[in-house]
Amino acid sequence: MGIIDDSVRENEAYASSFTSGDLTSPPSKNLAVVACMDARMNVENILGIKLGEAHIIRNAGGSVTEDALRSLIVSTKLLGTKEFMIINHTDCGMMKFKDEDLKSQLLEETGTGAVSPSFFYPFKDLEANVREQIQKVKTHPWIPDSIVVRGFVYDVKTGKLSEVK
Amino acid sequence: MGIIDDSVRENEAYASSFTSGDLTSPPSKNLAVVACMDARMNVENILGIKLGEAHIIRNAGGSVTEDALRSLIVSTKLLGTKEFMIINHTDCGMMKFKDEDLKSQLLEETGTGAVSPSFFYPFKDLEANVREQIQKVKTHPWIPDSIVVRGFVYDVKTGKLSEVK
Numbered sequence: 001m002g003i004i005d006d007s008v009r010e011n012e013a014y015a016s017s018f019t020s021g022d023l024t025s026p027p028s029k030n031l032a033v034v035a036c037m038d039a040r041m042n043v044e045n046i047l048g049i050k051l052g053e054a055h056i057i058r059n060a061g062g063s064v065t066e067d068a069l070r071s072l073i074v075s076t077k078l079l080g081t082k083e084f085m086i087i088n089h090t091d092c093g094m095m096k097f098k099d100e101d102l103k104s105q106l107l108e109e110t111g112t113g114a115v116s117p118s119f120f121y122p123f124k125d126l127e128a129n130v131r132e133q134i135q136k137v138k139t140h141p142w143i144p145d146s147i148v149v150r151g152f153v154y155d156v157k158t159g160k161l162s163e164v165k
Numbered sequence: 166m167g168i169i170d171d172s173v174r175e176n177e178a179y180a181s182s183f184t185s186g187d188l189t190s191p192p193s194k195n196l197a198v199v200a201c202m203d204a205r206m207n208v209e210n211i212l213g214i215k216l217g218e219a220h221i222i223r224n225a226g227g228s229v230t231e232d233a234l235r236s237l238i239v240s241t242k243l244l245g246t247k248e249f250m251i252i253n254h255t256d257c258g259m260m261k262f263k264d265e266d267l268k269s270q271l272l273e274e275t276g277t278g279a280v281s282p283s284f285f286y287p288f289k290d291l292e293a294n295v296r297e298q299i300q301k302v303k304t305h306p307w308i309p310d311s312i313v314v315r316g317f318v319y320d321v322k323t324g325k326l327s328e329v330k
Contacts, residue, residue, distance in 0.1 A: 003196045003248040004315050010213025011326045018324025020205070025258050027204040031168045037220040037236055039192035040185070042209050048175025055202040058223045060236040067232030070282040071202055071225040077267065079258055083168040093190050093244055102242065112306040117235040141277040150169050159183025161176045 023052035025079060031055070032075040034133070035087040036062035036094075040156045043087070055081060061094040061129075062087050063121050064136040073142050084147055086133045087161070089154040094122045126153055130164040188217035190244060196220070197240040199298070200252040201227035201259075205321045208252070220246060226259040226294075227252050228286050229301040238307050249312055251298045252326070254319040259287045291318055295329040 031054040035043045043049070043056050057071045064072075064086065075081045099120050107113040123129040130151040137149045151164045196219040200208045208214070208221050222236045229237075229251065240246045264285050272278040288294040295316040302314045316329045 002313060003194055004250050004313065006194075007196070007212040007214070007250065008317075008326060008328070011211055011324075014211055014213065015324040015326075021322040021324070023205045023321070025203065025205070025256060029168055029171075031172070032202070037197070037222045037240070038190065039217050039219055039221075040188045040190070042216055044207050044209070046176055046179055047172040048179065049172070051207055052204050054204055056204075056223050057202045057225075058221050059232055060222075060239040065232045065235075066281050067224055067230045070230075070285055073271070073282070074225040074258065074267075074285060075202065077271070078262060085169050085172065091190060093239065097243060102239075105242070106238070106307050110306050115306055116231050117238070120235055120239060141275050141280055142271050148167060148169065152173075156188070157186040159176075159180040159186070161173060161180075163173070 020051050027052065027054045027079065027081055029053040030080060030082040031085065032057065032072055032081040033085045033087060034062055034064060034068050034072070036060065036089055036092060038089055038092065041089060041154060046154060046159070046161065055079070061092060061121055061123065062089070062133070064133040065121065069137070069140055072137065076144065076147060082147060084137060084149045086130060086137070086149070086151040087154050088126055088130050090126065090156050092126070095124060095126065097122050127164050185216050192217065192219045192244065192246055194218040195245060195247040196250065197222065197237055197246040198250045198252060199227055199229060199233050199237070201225065201254055201257060203254055203257065203321070206254060206319060211319060211324070211326065220244070226257060226286055226288065227254070227298070229298040230286065234302070234305055237302065241309065241312060247312060249302060249314045251295060251302070251314070251316040252319050253291055253295050255291065255321050257291070260289060260291065262287055292329050
């Protein structure tokens with residue numbers, strides 16, 4: 001049995017006791033979170049977020065890419081969120097390679113080089129990276145100035161968040 | 166007290182009973198999931214995924230954008246995932262607007278038009294959209310053919326997943 005088959009079977013148990021079918025689309029806490037896809041982060045649990053409360057956007061690194069901005073704009077303009085939280089974390093895989101090395105590897109393995117994504121956005125300095133992501137949100141012309149934007153580092157060893165100022 | 170302050174306080178309770186500090190970066194179930202950011206989806210609970218088991222990628226719609234592909238390539242090439250699951254859902258906010266309307270609204274409100282993101286990727290047909298996302302993964306030259314890619318619709322009223330074939 002495959003990995004996905006296992007998840008589908010797990011979903012049967014989840015659905016059999018599901019009782020939250022009345023929730024509506026706009027997040028009741030008016031919160032949107034951008035975080036890394038890392039398997040060691042359960043964003044809802046880390047932040048005590050219950051079903052229906054917040055948009056959760058996740059990608060490699062917890063980066064404010066063009067796509068994360070797309071999601072944040074939809075989140076605030078169409079679904080009313082008012083505070084954005086950006087979370088990167090310790091021991092992130094995105095701190096362990098160089099863009100040019102991964103691209104060379106892909107070119108060598110597949111024979112195809114000129115393909116998007118053009119960049120993988122690895123980074124070296126965790127706190128500096130969080131600050132850069134905050135700036136990318138705050139300076140975007142389509143994100144209202146009234147939105148609160150704060151950035152954090154999550155420690156995968158302790159479960160603790162620390163704010164980056 | 167702000168919304169984020171509330172989440173930071175919730176994290177103190179989470180960290181105080183945290184016991185999973187020994188997990189490593191590669192997802193132990195070799196699974197990556199692409200799902201919508203919708204507040205009514207707790208992806209880990211829906212799929213019975215425990216801490217450390219899977220990469221969770223989320224954005225507006227659960228779309229296989231260039232950024233989701235970036236994350237999936239990092240996931241499989243650097244961290245060894247072998248199966249990808251794509252999950253869209255019923256009552257999605259991305260089925261309720263037109264790209265040109267949102268862009269006109271943003272231009273009118275901010276006076277700024279020519280900014281990325283250039284597209285917000287709304288869609289009309291849920292199952293057709295899932296099929297399109299599967300295709301975008303399967304045809305990408307940097308995603309190995311050996312990767313299992315399957316797509317699902319999650320019903321926010323019942324908590325149930327249905328596979329799209």
